[in-house]
Amino acid sequence: MYRKLLIVAIIFSGIGYLFALSGENMAMRWILKPGTIILMIVLAATARNSAKPYKNLIIAGLFLSAIGDSFLLLSGNHWFTFGLVAFLIAHLAYVVAFVTRWRFTPIQLLALFPIMAYSYLLLRKLHEGMLLGGNAGLWMPVLIYVIVISIMIWSAVISRSWVAVAGAILFFMSDSLLAWNMFVASVSWAGYGVMISYYLAQFLLAKSIEESKRSVISYANHNSPV
Template identity: 40%
Template sequence: MPANRLPLLILTMSILYIFIVPDDPFVFKLFFKLIPMAMILMYAFEQSGRWKSKTHWLLLCGLIFSMLGDGTIHWFILGLSAFLIGHLFYITGFLTRWNFSVIRMLYAIPVGIYAILFGRRLIQALNESGEQSLVIPVLLYILVISIMTWSAMMTGNRWALWGSILFVISDSVLAWNMFVSPIPNAAELIMLTYYSAQFLIAHSLFTIVKNSHRLVW
C-alpha cells in the first residue's frame, strides 16, 4: 500500500474507533483500537526506508511496545509496563540522534517542573484513594516519559518533539481522569492526542536520520 494513502486511512480508522465503535463487546472494541496503531506501524516502516538504521529500529520497537500497551492497558500495570518499555526504546533511539543546543538543554527545566508538580498531585490522589501500591509504578512512568520528551527535544526534530509532547498530554489526561477527577470527554481527548503522538513519531522516521538537519530548530 502506498505510504501516502496510509495517513488518510489512519485518520479514518482513528475517528471510527474513537467516535463510532461501541464499547461492548470488549474484544470488538479492542480490535478496532489496535487497527490505527497497526497502520501507524506500517507507516513507520515505510517512512524509515529500505535500509533502516539503529535509530529506525529502536523507534520501531517503541511503536511495537506501545501497541502492546494499547492491547493490555485494561490490565493497568501490564499495559503501563509495556508503555514503559516502549518509552525506553524511544529514549534510546532519540539519544542516538543527539543534537546539542543550550536552548534545547534548558527545555529540561519546564519538563522537570511539570513532572514534579503533576507527580505530586498524583501521589496525593493515590494516597487519598488508598492505592499506595501504584505510587512507585506511576512515578517511574512519569520519570521515563519526561526523559523521553526531553530526549525528543534534543534531536532537534520537530515531528519527534511534537509527538512526545502530545504523548505527555494524552497520558496526563488519562492519569488525571483516572486518579484525580473526571475530565469531560476524556476518552476522546486521550485517544486523539495519543494517535496523533504516535503518528508524528512515526513520521519523524523519514527525517530524523538522513535529513534531520532540515528540521533542526
C-alpha cells in the same frame, strides 16, 4: 501512493475507535485500538532510505505501545500495571532512538526546567489523588513512568526533531489526562482527549522517521567526493 492510502486508513481507523468508544463496542475497540498503531507500524516500516537504527527503534516503540493498548483494554490494576510497563519500555525505545540523533548544545538544558516543573506538579496531584483513592500501590510505577516520559521529551529536544518533540509532548499530555481522570478527578471527555492526543503523538513519532531519512541524504551529500 500506497503511503497516502495508509495515512487515510490510519485516520479512519482512529476515528472508528472513537465511535467504538462512544458506543462501548468492545469488539471494535479490541480491533481498532491496537489496530491503528499497527497501521502506523506499517507506515514507519515502509519509509525508505531512513536511518535504520532510528527507524527500528521507533517501530519497536510502536509495537510495544500496541501491546500496552491491549493491556489497558482489560480491567483491573494489575492489567493497568502491565500496560504501564509496556509503555515504559516503549518510551525507553524512543529515548534510545532520539539519542542516535544526538545534537546536544548546552542551551538545550533550559528545556529541562519546564519539563521538570510540569512533571513535579503533575506527580504531586497524582500522589494526593492516589492516596485518597486507595491506589497507593500504583504510586511507584507511576512515578517511574513520569520520570521516563520526561526524559523521552528531553531526548527528543536534543535530537532537534521538532516533529518528534511535538509527538513526545502530545504523548505526555495524553498520559497526563489519562492519569488525572483515573486518580485525581473525573473528566467527562477524557476518553476522547486521551486517544486523539495519543494517536497524534504516535503518528508524529512515526513520521519523524522521514526526518532521519533527510538526515541520511544530507550526510551522504556532504560526504560525497563529487
